[in-house]
Amino acid sequence: MNRVALRMLMGDRAKYIGIIFGITFASLLITQQMSVFTGIMYRTFATITDVGQPQLWVMDPKVAYIDDIKPLQSTQLYRVRSVDGVDWAVPFYKGLLRARLSNGTFQTVSVLGIDDATLLGGPPVMVEGRLEDLRKTDGVIVDEVAAKTRLAKPSAVPGQPPQPLRIGDTLELNDRRATVVGLCRTTRSFQSQPVLFTTFSRAMSYAPRERKLLSFVLVGVKPGEDEGAVATRITERTGLQAVRREDFMWMTMMYFVKYTGIPINIGTAVLLGFIVGTAIAGMTFFNFTQDNLKQFGALKAMGASNWVLLRMTILQSLTVGTIGYGLGVGAASLFGYLARNSELAFRMPWQVLAISAGAVLLICVLSAIFSIIKVMRLEPAIVFKA
Amino acid sequence: MSAEVIVHCRNVAKSYGLGQERVHALRGVDLDVHSGELLMLVGPSGCGKTTLISVIAGILDPDEGSVQVLGQDMRTTRGSARTRFRGTNVGFVFQQFNLLPALSALENVAVPLLILGVPRGEAHARAQTMLERVGLGGRSRSLPAQLSGGQQQRVAIARSLVHGPRLVVCDEPTSALDQETGQRVMEILREVAVGAGRALVVVTHDARTFGFADRIAHMNDGRILDVVQGSTARAHKEHQTWE
Numbered sequence: 001m002n003r004v005a006l007r008m009l010m011g012d013r014a015k016y017i018g019i020i021f022g023i024t025f026a027s028l029l030i031t032q033q034m035s036v037f038t039g040i041m042y043r044t045f046a047t048i049t050d051v052g053q054p055q056l057w058v059m060d061p062k063v064a065y066i067d068d069i070k071p072l073q074s075t076q077l078y079r080v081r082s083v084d085g086v087d088w089a090v091p092f093y094k095g096l097l098r099a100r101l102s103n104g105t106f107q108t109v110s111v112l113g114i115d116d117a118t119l120l121g122g123p124p125v126m127v128e129g130r131l132e133d134l135r136k137t138d139g140v141i142v143d144e145v146a147a148k149t150r151l152a153k154p155s156a157v158p159g160q161p162p163q164p165l166r167i168g169d170t171l172e173l174n175d176r177r178a179t180v181v182g183l184c185r186t187t188r189s190f191q192s193q194p195v196l197f198t199t200f201s202r203a204m205s206y207a208p209r210e211r212k213l214l215s216f217v218l219v220g221v222k223p224g225e226d227e228g229a230v231a232t233r234i235t236e237r238t239g240l241q242a243v244r245r246e247d248f249m250w251m252t253m254m255y256f257v258k259y260t261g262i263p264i265n266i267g268t269a270v271l272l273g274f275i276v277g278t279a280i281a282g283m284t285f286f287n288f289t290q291d292n293l294k295q296f297g298a299l300k301a302m303g304a305s306n307w308v309l310l311r312m313t314i315l316q317s318l319t320v321g322t323i324g325y326g327l328g329v330g331a332a333s334l335f336g337y338l339a340r341n342s343e344l345a346f347r348m349p350w351q352v353l354a355i356s357a358g359a360v361l362l363i364c365v366l367s368a369i370f371s372i373i374k375v376m377r378l379e380p381a382i383v384f385k386a
Numbered sequence: 387m388s389a390e391v392i393v394h395c396r397n398v399a400k401s402y403g404l405g406q407e408r409v410h411a412l413r414g415v416d417l418d419v420h421s422g423e424l425l426m427l428v429g430p431s432g433c434g435k436t437t438l439i440s441v442i443a444g445i446l447d448p449d450e451g452s453v454q455v456l457g458q459d460m461r462t463t464r465g466s467a468r469t470r471f472r473g474t475n476v477g478f479v480f481q482q483f484n485l486l487p488a489l490s491a492l493e494n495v496a497v498p499l500l501i502l503g504v505p506r507g508e509a510h511a512r513a514q515t516m517l518e519r520v521g522l523g524g525r526s527r528s529l530p531a532q533l534s535g536g537q538q539q540r541v542a543i544a545r546s547l548v549h550g551p552r553l554v555v556c557d558e559p560t561s562a563l564d565q566e567t568g569q570r571v572m573e574i575l576r577e578v579a580v581g582a583g584r585a586l587v588v589v590t591h592d593a594r595t596f597g598f599a600d601r602i603a604h605m606n607d608g609r610i611l612d613v614v615q616g617s618t619a620r621a622h623k624e625h626q627t628w629e
Contacts, residue, residue: 001500001501003506004486004489004493004497004500007486007488007489007493008486008488008489010488011486011487011488011489012487012488294482294484295484295486297484298478298480298484298486299497299501300445300469301443301445301472301478302472302473302478302497302498302501303469303470303472303473303474303476303498303501303502304469304473304501305466305469305470308501384436384439384440384480384481384557
């Protein structure tokens with residue numbers, strides 16, 4: 001009877017396409033909006049993503065997320081290094097500074113100061129130049145997108161597009177000279193500030209004078225040591241907050257989820273997609289069942305049990321659900337692919353696909369329930385009515 | 387009549403609605419239908435014909451009285467057991483054919499077998515044989531929309547018989563057809579459906595088909611007024627018209 005159910009479903013082309021359209025639309029909207037949401041959330045911890053080597057981040061106990069800088073005393077670095085299980089620990093500076101461009105305008109940039117000796121915490125991908133070039137005088141590495149856009153030099157010819165910042169170009173950070181020694185690729189951040197990498201000591205010289213300037217201590221754990229145990233040990237010994245890299249990402253993301261209202265704003269669109277999809281798919285599927293009520297009645301009269309009709313309805317519902325989900329996710333993927341080089345934050349991990357599948361399944365179940373109730377309560381004597 | 391009793395109804399009553407809205411569709415009906423006979427239920431619209439075949443076929447419960455089909459008490463056979471009994475022993479021919487529009491003639495005829503769990507290949511082979519018996523062997527791949535009304539009703543007849551039911555109930559099988567096609571459909575019903583061990587109950591108010599009946603039960607206001615035998619039934623053909 002499964003084949004009969006599918007033939008019944010696909011026989012009414014207009015309704016069949018209508019149901020699939022509804023579910024595709026819902027699936028597309030839910031997947032696309034959730035991918036944008038995930039993309040935005042990923043951007044909140046872009047710095048942690050890019051600084052890939054440390055397993056632990058050590059910071060002031062009150063720090064709630066990556067941009068919530070509460071500087072430490074420089075001596076804390078040595079205290080962390082003395083904890084059992086710590087393989088290495090390096091200083092890390094993160095701060096927002098004003099850069100003066102060659103045309104005299106100012107641009108706020110995110111400066112990341114990495115350990116002078118080891119250069120641990122440097123950019124994940126170098127596009128031009130080498131990481132070691134940071135040791136050159138006044139050396140900074142600039143992210144390639146900023147070099148082409150907000151840090152670009154105005155063209156010498158009026159009306160022409162600005163010239164990208166290149167190796168050898170200079171700019172001023174807090175009235176101190178900075179020379180571009182390389183271009184790198186970084187993950188776009190939530191604030192979308194241009195990112196400049198330099199050494200920790202040079203970052204100290206660029207930063208305004210303060211008593212404490214150490215933003216984080218980056219820690220590598222000895223092989224075989226449990227990261228969580230070492231983090232606990234650091235906290236016990238130093239009183240600082242030590243968290244695993246993944247936990248810090250989660251902390252940062254949850255801060256934005258809790259305090260920015262982004263989930264509500266994007267969640268509204270997701271909910272809208274769900275409601276519209278349920279309405280379109282549910283109503284069309286219900287109408288489809290309604291139109292086939294006599295057919296179901298005939299099957300019931302001929303000896304088809306409620307269980308058989310239930311199975312048929314569920315199969316029909318799951319079939320349109322699977323096709324609609326596939327098309328919706330496919331369209332969302334295509335959207336993400338086409339927008340891959342744009343400013344759009346789009347990320348589609350398997351969790352997004354799973355949640356989207358769950359939502360589509362729910363739409364199918366709701367649609368099927370309305371229809372099934374009608375079919376189950378159907379009086380087979382309906383078939384004798386002209 | 388000494389033939390086996392397929393349907394045995396005694397004092398069957400059925401009503402719809404409540405209070406002043408209550409309508410008595412059947413008021414103490416007694417009726418026997420025997421193996422090998424074609425019995426017609428005739429009467430004006432609303433006299434209870436359709437309710438009676440619904441009760442006989444086991445798709446409606448009577449309020450009072452007893453209904454036995456093939457010796458099975460339909461009042462005590464309930465739920466899935468009754469559904470199974472109906473699927474195995476009862477065939478249906480409907481006024482509006484009720485063929486599944488997306489299925490071919492062959493697939494439509496095979497449906498009762500598929501419901502009974504017969505493998506698809508075997509079901510299709512048996513359906514093809516049955517289609518040939520109703521003269522539609524060459525149209526097995528046609529969709530209902532590609533068939534004329536008479537052909538669709540022949541497909542419906544094939545569907546009602548494919549699983550070898552002992553009782554076939556037909557609700558106004560010719561009312562949606564022109565006279566010539568209706569006659570042809572009734573001829574096929576007589577030729578193919580009526581046989582040893584099987585009974586046919588046909589609801590109709592088409593007087594032109596009375597000649598095909600072995601017996602005619604006249605109904606009015608929820609009661610069976612009389613049951614007329616064979617040739618007498620044919621004699622009525624020219625004079626009776628029920629609206």
